[in-house]
Amino acid sequence: MRTLPFFLTMEGCPRRCVYCHQGEITGISRAPSPAEVRRAAAEQREPCEVCFFGGSFTCLPSALQREYLDAALAAPPGSILRFSTHPECITEEALKLLAPYPVSMIELGISSLDDRVLARCRRGYSSRPALEAMRRVLNSGFLLGAQMMIGLPEQTEESSLADLDLIAELKALPPPTLRIYPCLVLEGTSLARSWREGKYAPLSVEHAARWAGRLLLRAEALGFPVQRIGLQETESLAKSVLAGPHHPALGELARSAALALRLSEEAPEGPWRIDREKISWLRGHGKFGLRLLQEITGLSAADAEKRVRYE
Ligand code: SF4
Numbered sequence: 001m002r003t004l005p006f007f008l009t010m011e012g013c014p015r016r017c018v019y020c021h022q023g024e025i026t027g028i029s030r031a032p033s034p035a036e037v038r039r040a041a042a043e044q045r046e047p048c049e050v051c052f053f054g055g056s057f058t059c060l061p062s063a064l065q066r067e068y069l070d071a072a073l074a075a076p077p078g079s080i081l082r083f084s085t086h087p088e089c090i091t092e093e094a095l096k097l098l099a100p101y102p103v104s105m106i107e108l109g110i111s112s113l114d115d116r117v118l119a120r121c122r123r124g125y126s127s128r129p130a131l132e133a134m135r136r137v138l139n140s141g142f143l144l145g146a147q148m149m150i151g152l153p154e155q156t157e158e159s160s161l162a163d164l165d166l167i168a169e170l171k172a173l174p175p176p177t178l179r180i181y182p183c184l185v186l187e188g189t190s191l192a193r194s195w196r197e198g199k200y201a202p203l204s205v206e207h208a209a210r211w212a213g214r215l216l217l218r219a220e221a222l223g224f225p226v227q228r229i230g231l232q233e234t235e236s237l238a239k240s241v242l243a244g245p246h247h248p249a250l251g252e253l254a255r256s257a258a259l260a261l262r263l264s265e266e267a268p269e270g271p272w273r274i275d276r277e278k279i280s281w282l283r284g285h286g287k288f289g290l291r292l293l294q295e296i297t298g299l300s301a302a303d304a305e306k307r308v309r310y311e
Pocket of ligand 1: 010013014015016017020021022054055056086109
């Protein structure tokens with residue numbers, strides 16, 4: 001189903017997270033009015049998924065939420081709604097307000113479930129209320145999306161793997177869908193200041209791909225679908241990234257890393273049999289996957305390559 005996205009550019013956000021500047025990411029500095037949403041929705045010829053991203057939807061005043069939701073209903077019958085929001089604004093009342101609308105998924109900006117990371121990023125809450133918010137969404141019968149991040153200040157690979165275990169303890173059926181975003185240093189953020197002062201070191205592209213690859217493997221093992229790795233590329237994002245793992249194919253690199261990690265775990269010295277259609281996962285992007293396999297196993301490049309059989 002086609003999506004009809006609207007960006008609410010930090011509307012409703014209880015505070016500004018240290019790494020965030022939605023205006024710089026999307027190039028959109030003003031949220032559309034409900035009337036604009038209604039017009040665009042009414043122009044659709046087929047049912048679509050109307051999405052409100054880039055802000056904290058359920059933190060908006062209830063009357064404004066209703067105006068946006070009603071405006072979205074101008075889309076053809078069968079259309080559905082999705083939005084992202086802040087865990088602090090998932091109350092019983094907020095969920096009651098949403099109940100009559102065809103909400104396909106509520107995406108929570110989780111970032112991390114490590115209290116030190118949450119405090120350093122000025123998220124304004126700790127892991128426990130975030131998990132409670134997730135549970136509340138699930139108990140209300142909505143599908144849950146969790147937006148996780150990697151490379152945040154104070155965050156480690158181990159802590160983000162532990163985040164997945166905490167989410168798994170919710171025992172949600174169906175399980176939450178994950179999106180994994182890298183922490184980038186954007187102009188105009190408090191993180192940019194820390195970076196300039198040498199107090200924050202962003203991940204390299206390679207490190208981010210490996211980290212995301214590990215998360216992907218763990219997510220798959222726990223049964224979580226991963227809908228996206230990496231940010232949607234925009235001209236504005238490209239212009240405003242000062243530092244960090246900004247790469248348009250970060251998702252592909254992460255998939256290559258996950259494959260290399262899996263192969264090395266299954267058979268530390270090979271041989272490795274993989275589908276012919278996955279050749280690019282190892283050989284694409286300057287043989288990134290193969291180089292990683294070689295590095296993990298300690299084999300020479302030639303030996304690692306010889307031990308892969310494409311079937
Ligand atoms: S990260 Fe999310 S909650 Fe934080 S300021 Fe940005 S849009 Fe708002």
